[in-house]
Amino acid sequence: MAKSLLLVDDSATMRKIILRTLRMAGLDIDSFEEAGDGNEALEKLKDKPVDIILCDINMPGMGGLEMVKEVRKMDSCADTKIVMISTESAEELIEGVLADGANGYVTKPFTPESIQENLSPFMN
Numbered sequence: 454m455a456k457s458l459l460l461v462d463d464s465a466t467m468r469k470i471i472l473r474t475l476r477m478a479g480l481d482i483d484s485f486e487e488a489g490d491g492n493e494a495l496e497k498l499k500d501k502p503v504d505i506i507l508c509d510i511n512m513p514g515m516g517g518l519e520m521v522k523e524v525r526k527m528d529s530c531a532d533t534k535i536v537m538i539s540t541e542s543a544e545e546l547i548e549g550v551l552a553d554g555a556n557g558y559v560t561k562p563f564t565p566e567s568i569q570e571n572l573s574p575f576m577n
């Protein structure tokens with residue numbers, strides 16, 4: 454079944470690249486929303502919960518680590534999968550955000566294959 458996806462990254466260029474990569478990966482996504490930081494993302498989620506959030510970590514305003522905690526307080530997003538996408542690769546940081554409720558982690562630079570591999574478990 455087609456999924457809805459919210460892409461959260463402070464770089465508009467990076468959002469474009471990620472969207473293009475998602476299309477190249479051939480994932481069945483029928484609704485794309487974008488946000489530039491955690492605050493904007495939470496506003497969008499209040500109106501419209503999504504199936505999957507792809508979330509950067511380093512953003513001005515609310516960053517990805519704080520955003521994960523906030524999304525996990527929202528009953529309407531209880532089934533939402535959160536996959537982080539970041540240049541940060543420290544094991545402690547990755548383990549921490551997974552413990553806080555993220556469901557997956559893609560490191561930048563990414564490929565269509567690495568995106569596909571990390572999102573496909575949540576496409577059923």
Ligand SMILES: [Mg+2]
Nearest residue numbers: 463509511512
């Ligand atoms: Mg960033």
